[in-house]
Amino acid sequence: MKLFCLLTLFFTLTIQAQFQINGIVTDSNNKPLPFATITTSDNHNTITDVDGKFTLNYLVKANHFLVSYIGFQSRTIEILDQKKFYSISLSQKTDDLKEVIISNENPALTIIKKVIANKDKNNPQKKLSSFQYKSYNKLIVTANPDSIDGRIDSSAAYKDFDKKRINIDSSDYKFKEIISKQHLFQTEKISQYQFGNHKLKETILGTKMAGFKQPIYEVIAFNLQSISIYGVKYELFETKYENPISNGAPSSYNYKLLDTVNIKGRDTYMIYFKNKQKRKSSGLEGVLYIDQENFAVAKAVMRIKGVLDISGIHEFEYVPSEKLWFQSNTTFKIVKGKNDDDIKILGGTIQFDGDVEDNFEPRKKSASDFTYLLSESNNFDIHYNTNEPIKNPALYIEIKDDASKKPEAFWNEYRKESLDLKSQKTYQLLDSISIKKRIENRLGLGRKIINGYVPIGPVDLDLKKIISFNNYEGFRLGLGGITNDRFSKNFRIEGYSAYGTKDGEFKYSLGTGVLLDKNTNTWVNGYYTDDVREIASTFFAVDKRVFKIYDPRPINISTFYKYTGWRANVQSKIVPKTEAVLELARTYVQPEFDYLFNYNGKLYSNYIMTTAMVSIVWAPFSDFMQTPTGRTESDKRFPRFTFQYTQSLPNVLENDFTFGKIDFKTEYEKNYLNGQKTSLLLQGGYAMGDVPLTHLYNTMPNNLTKETIIQRITFAGRNSFETMFFNEFFSSQYIFFQIKHGFDRIRILKKVRPSLVLVTRMAWGNMENPEQHVGPEYKTLDKGFFESGIELNKIYKGFGLGGFYRYGPNQLLKFEDNIAVKISYVLDLGL
Structure with missing residues (x-):
């Protein structure tokens, strides 16, 4: 987002x-x-x-x-x-630079090794017990008008003296006229940084964004470049690269001593570094200025050159009292790079020039080719070893409630220099344009659509509820929504109704919620629901809502149970780096398939469950942001852990059975610099006591019981067994493991660039008390289930194809019955 x-x-x-x-x-x-x-x-x-x-x-x-x-x-x-x-x-010297050569190896590498050995002595977050400072940041999107041709004419055509037809467009002139008066975008912020107990927290005291009364918090939290130059990874534009002064950096980078330069009165080595990989845009490169006395970084220039040309500069001041270089200024710049394809972002096309080849005439540059983003931060009011306690240290960023309401006197106090006339006009003109064109409203609309809602007055219409399909209900037609801030910020009403064209039944749900605490997003909610649900499926109450234009797996499901009842819950983020739901529910369950549950010699065709449930997701490595509207996960990192425990309540509200369920999952993702990605998923469940089949585990099957491979072709799920037939296996305890590795997109043709993904899934399970389940025939996973496959995603227009093979103890006799071919579809927003 x-x-x-x-x-x-x-x-x-x-x-x-x-x-x-x-x-x-x-x-x-x-x-x-x-x-x-x-x-x-x-x-x-x-x-x-x-x-x-x-x-x-x-x-x-x-x-x-x-x-x-x-x-x-x-x-x-x-x-x-x-x-x-x-x-x-420049002309080459006849004499060589007088280098300090400590050994026979590359002198630059010798210096870098000393930098690595002295990192802890020079890293403020290692050497100092605590520190704090304020920072003023200004970010602009602009262009240099002197670089733009800006010929004035209409979009007309004329002939020159050689009778050649020339087309002239006035768009460059208009762009140059605008950019001479104002920036395209501008934002400022004043932050206080505090470090203590090995944690760094940013508190945003003031923020100002041209064209927006309410700042876009996602932009504020966007990590353009690493704050520290000494981390294991260095980050540019939310992409992590191996730091050229990390312990393992000498095996990944080449180094060259360029010069000796005086910075802030101290002599430094100027060392160029570049990733050893030979491929284009293979990684980070730049220049480090290394203090000759203590081997600290006195200045750093980091750069990535590819589709986007990105650079980050770190400047430092030497603090004699601490014998330390402390960061004083950072600069981040991003301009359009070169690529042989146009890039589509959110429906718009960005053009790039490729490498010039013979008989290739580059296109005329448009005004947008000269646009760039520039972010500059200046640090001041620096204090060392303050030992001042940090409020809410688990938060990475906290935005004060009045940050966007600061008067001009506040900004004049903290700005390094007064705003020039161009910057002043940027605020005035963009604010008026934003109001006129309702840009803030349109951005809010886009955010809601991505999450699956369309606002209509005080209600957000739920796009997921309009239409869907499965083999039991047929086409499910419905209408649903939830009230938004225009209705109330502290109270909400939500609900939906739906009708199945095949089962001929109406379903509905109605709920309400009250906000108890805005800072921790604590809500008390109540719901009443009459609907159907897939049997033996696992739902984690804390899972985020995922909006898809289509949800492929439910299309093939035909076995459901009807449930009617109420539930009340409290959802909160009060515990740092977690989100939790505590729920009490009473549900009437009626299986919509041939099934009876044998409990103490009595056969139940329907039953009542009264349960208490706690569900929690813990993201210990993620960064969280506190905004005036609540707490959000600003930087999602892995691994993350989800735990859920459900317990029936005997003799409460006519509850029929006594049981407990423990469910958990662990997710991990790793993105590589070469565009590859590995993801791991470990999930399991353990049901104890007397649990009907409807509430056990089916381990996500997604294969139809048909004779031929062609007849079984369906859409692939995300984490489902593509070769496992529906209702083939059931378990009261199970464990599931999946590994996916995706490679960078492969270019076959200009518009055919599939993404190759290798997938392996496996599961083991057991069924206790199988005699309790009367009706359906099924197998157990005692010996395990295994499948592997290859996906070619986004072959054309988002569509792809995958093939999967079933092997191991549960392999079927006929070879072709172990094969599943699936269609995939990935909606590509260009991000």
Whole structure:
């Protein structure tokens, strides 16, 4: 959701010129010199990128700049008023740089090893017991108007002297006119960072977002770059890379000593690093400035160049009293990179130039090619070893209730410098545009649609309830919804009604809830329901609602039970990094298939269950954000654990049976830098006592009982056994394990790029007291069930194909009966 919001803003908002000079540094053979040092006459530093290119802010005081590179003669370049681009060629020195060589190995690698060995002495989060500071951040999406052609004309055509037909579009001119007056997007925030007990917390004191009265919290929580330079992983644009100074980094990176540079009065080594992989966009690269005395990082430039060109810069101040470099400024910039395909994001197309080949004419750049995102943070009011207690340390981010309501005096107090006229106009114009075009409302609408709702006045219509299909009800037609904030922020009503065209029955549910505590999202709810449910299925009360345009597995289900009753629960996030539901329910159950439950010699065709249940999900490694509207998981990490316990209540409200159920699952996902992904799922259940078949376990089968493979072709489920037939196995105890490994998309044709996924599933189970279940024939999983398969997802327009094979003790006699072919569909939003 955070990525959805930020990319939407970055690529779809099309609205002080920043005077700059640009250039390229090359050698005598016209080959670019990456990471050459550019130093202005007023002592500002920058470096060239991997292509030797640089951008330098045009400062009034600066009249020249110095270009230096290891092994080359330095050059001083005069800044001319009208000149915007400088092509600079450096001549190679006849003498080598005097390097400090400690051994016969690469001197840069020797220095990096000393950096790694001294990390704990130089890392503020290791050396200091605590610290705190304030930070001012400004993020803009803008463009340099001087880079845009901006020819003025209508979308007309004319012929030049050579009778060539030329089409001219005025869109560039309009874009340049807009971008000269304002930014496309702008946001500011003032934060207080506190570190103690090995935890870092950000409290946002003030936040301001152009065009929005209520800030988009997902954008605020978006992690553009790592706060610390010393972590095992370094993060850029919510993608983690191996840190070039991690313990294992020397095996993954090449290092080169470029130069020696003075920073803040201290001598530093300038070391270039690059991932050893040869493939394009293989990983992180950049420059580290290493203090020659204590081998601390005095400055860092991190970069990824691919479809997006992303860079993160960390600057530090040396603190003599602590003998420590402490971070003072960070800069993050993202511009469009190069790719040979256009990219679709939320229905819009972004064009990129590919690598130029023979007889290939690049397209004319559009205005959006010059758009970039820039985020700058300045730290101040820094205190060391304060030992001040941190309130709610389990929270990673906390946004104060009045953060978006701060007066202008507050911002003037904390801004490093006053807003220029262009930034002031950005707030004024975007606020008026937002009101006129109802941008804030439309973004809120998009957020709700992604979650499966459409707001109609004070009610959000539930898209999941409109239509579905299964083999028992046929087409299930319905209407449902829940009241929203326009109705009340502290009270809600929800419900639905549905009709099955095959079973000819109406179903309905009605519920209400009252908010007890906004900060912990604590609600008390009550429901009454008359509906049907798949037999022996497992539902975790804390599982997040997942909206799908279609839910494939239920299409094939034909065995249900009817349930009627009420339930009351309390749901809360009061315990850090958890969400819990405590529920009391009374349900009348009637199996809608040939089944009787034998309990103490009496056969039950229907029964009453009165139960108490507690369900909790624990995400110990995730980051959580407290906003004025409640607590949310800002960064979902793995593993995460879900536990649920259900206990019947004997002699309470006519309860018929005494039993207990324990259910659990553990999820883990790992994303690799090369686009691959591994996911693991371990799930199990244990039913104790007298439990009817309706409430036992079927381990998610998804195969039809048909003669041929073609007849059994259906849609694949997410975590279901594709070769296991419906109602083939039942268990009172089971354990299920699944491993999936997805590879990066394979290019077959330009528009055919399937994603290859390897899947293996296995389960073991047992059935206690099988004599209690009268009617259906079934098998048990004592010897285990095994299947493996290959999925080719997103072959074309989101559709894919998969094949699965059943093997092991429960393999069937006919080879073809062990094979299942399934269709998959993945809705691709371009994220």
